[in-house]
Amino acid sequence: MIKSALIEIRSVLGASLIAAMMVLPPYTLAHDAAMHAAPTKAARVELATAAAFGPDGQLYAVSKNGGHLQLIRSHDDGNHWSAPLRVNAQPEPIAADGDSQPRIAFNRDGDLLVSWTKPLPRPYTGEIRLARLPAGAAAFDAPITVHHDRAEITHRFQNILASPDGRVTAVWIDKRDQEAAKAKREPYRGAAIYAAVSTDGGRSFAPEVRVADHSCECCRIAFAADRDGAPIALWRHVFAPDERDHAIARLKPDGSPERVDRATFDRWRVDACPHHGPALAVDEAGTRHATWFNVKDDEGRVFYGRIGVNTVEGQIPVGGPRAAHADIAIASGVLAIVWKEFDGEQNRLRGMRSTDGGRSFETFEIAATFGAADQPRALVKGGKLYAFWRQANEGFKLYPLP
Amino acid sequence: MMKSTLAALLLALATSAGEATDAGSFTLLDRHTARAVTAPRSDARPTVVALWASDCAYCKQNLHTLATLAKTNPQLRIVTVAAELPTADTRPAIDKTGVKGERLAYGDDVPEALAYAIDPNWRGELPRTYLFDGKGGMQARSGVIDAAGFKAALGLR
Known part of the structure; x- marks a missing residue:
């Protein structure tokens, strides 16, 4: 090792001594840092946590612990938490990192539904799983696999929505059409969005339907109720030839789309995995407020805008150049956006609010942590807005928004 | 001065090499x-510095292209950086692409801080590639780069 390093260094010195010295400081620092680094856990930290207020006013949070998801509940807005309850009795692989996150919803009967992606052995593959905690029950029912397709392919990045009519709809990224094209040696852009609907509160799902071809492969899907309760999905799409913008679709009762529209027009041309999906909230007038990440004019930014018919109204950047993973919610005429932003030292949780439907905003600071942090979630309870933020050092935290 | 500089660099390289993990030689x-x-x-x-992750199919395309280019361009230095704390799956994932060279990976430091330290202008999309042409020039690119793209940026055959 030393000998080969010496040869490397000779060539470096031969090329330019001055330049070699410029390379030095980071390595020297590295050595110092290694000597003084604080002890840390060596396991990969999977912080992705789902959170929502239940119909009982409690705060529910679901996160990963080994081969299990676990539920904790709080009666007092996150100051105290219940003992954890296992979601899946039998351990299994669970994706809980970044955009690959568990999702929760409450069906019309008040049952808690938890969905997650179970990675399968082949790379990029998975199954969408769902478990139900009947209202008032002490334990979850055994989880089910949502889709009828059992091929060991991509079914991942799921989201769920419970509608007032009792339906539960799941959406996810699915590569069956990509695989079929590959088998025929035909090209296929990206993946696809599929949906499945349950009419028995999440106990079982009808066969899935395709929402759209050519989604991006690894971004979370935003899923919100229209003012009549119909699900609206917003996802990163791959528009020909390689524009990673967003598409939006309102779903029919069977999960198929009424139509699929282009939602954003930033024209980020890249074949890459941004791991940075959008968020969506619909106001009382039916206006679709969204946040999303894109590279526009060579600069990666989080944006806010109102998604119209083949147009975006009021598009503005959210936060600074490193703002990331924004979430959005609306309550009592107030529109709130929360996001995380690394400032070089700390992960910051920041927010902005609008009382005029997104025409103007005021920005505020919420929290900061030196450790790793999950994406924040914007939550609503009783007409009030909150930010939920899981942090490696601080734990599960809820912040009332101004 | 020169002697102490050399000694410090040697020590630093030896130290960094000593932190290879069980999960593979990262x-x-x-x-x-x-x-x-x-x-x-x-x-x-x-020199190519290629950021990748085991869940990123586009990254493997780039690594495979680099493995092929390395065969006809022995002067090409390849440094790969797994943007994840390696697990048992990480090494097989990169071995499969055939790419050789120095293998770096995220340690257990805060991932946001690691990303920022690598490049404050990088927003996490993968693959992310830094192309050093050996003449003082450097390009940062996101996404798939084909063989012609690598050759043009690096002056390869």
């Missing part, structure tokens, strides 16, 4: 060592 980065990954390089060899 040298784990912290926020300080990560800063060197995209720092200006002084040597005259074309």
Whole structure:
């Protein structure tokens, strides 16, 4: 090792001594840092946590612990938490990192539904799983696999929505059409969005339907109720030839789309995995407020805008150049956006609010942590807005928004 | 001065190599060592620093292309950086692409801090590639790069 390093260094010195010295400081620092680094856990930290207020006013949070998801509940807005309850009795692989996150919803009967992606052995593959905690029950029912397709392919990045009519709809990224094209040696852009609907509160799902071809492969899907309760999905799409913008679709009762529209027009041309999906909230007038990440004019930014018919109204950047993973919610005429932003030292949780439907905003600071942090979630309870933020050092935290 | 500089560099390289992990021969980065990954390089060899992750199919396309280019361009230096704390799956994932060269990976430092240290202008999309042409020039590119793209940026055959 030393000998080969010496040869490397000779060539470096031969090329330019001055330049070699410029390379030095980071390595020297590295050595110092290694000597003084604080002890840390060596396991990969999977912080992705789902959170929502239940119909009982409690705060529910679901996160990963080994081969299990676990539920904790709080009666007092996150100051105290219940003992954890296992979601899946039998351990299994669970994706809980970044955009690959568990999702929760409450069906019309008040049952808690938890969905997650179970990675399968082949790379990029998975199954969408769902478990139900009947209202008032002490334990979850055994989880089910949502889709009828059992091929060991991509079914991942799921989201769920419970509608007032009792339906539960799941959406996810699915590569069956990509695989079929590959088998025929035909090209296929990206993946696809599929949906499945349950009419028995999440106990079982009808066969899935395709929402759209050519989604991006690894971004979370935003899923919100229209003012009549119909699900609206917003996802990163791959528009020909390689524009990673967003598409939006309102779903029919069977999960198929009424139509699929282009939602954003930033024209980020890249074949890459941004791991940075959008968020969506619909106001009382039916206006679709969204946040999303894109590279526009060579600069990666989080944006806010109102998604119209083949147009975006009021598009503005959210936060600074490193703002990331924004979430959005609306309550009592107030529109709130929360996001995380690394400032070089700390992960910051920041927010902005609008009382005029997104025409103007005021920005505020919420929290900061030196450790790793999950994406924040914007939550609503009783007409009030909150930010939920899981942090490696601080734990599960809820912040009332101004 | 020159002697102590050389000694410090040797020590630093030996130290970083000593942090290879059980999960494969990855040298784990912290926020300080990560800063060197995209720092200006002084040597005259074309160098590619390729950020990838085991869940990123486009990354493997780039790594496979680099493995092929390396066969006809022995002067090409390849440094790969797994943007994840390695697990048992990480090494097989990169071995399968055939790419050789120095293998770095995220350590257990805060991932946001590691990403920032590598490149404050990088927003997490993968693959992310830094192309050093060996003449003082460097390009940062996101996404799939084809063989012609690598050749043009690095002056390869």
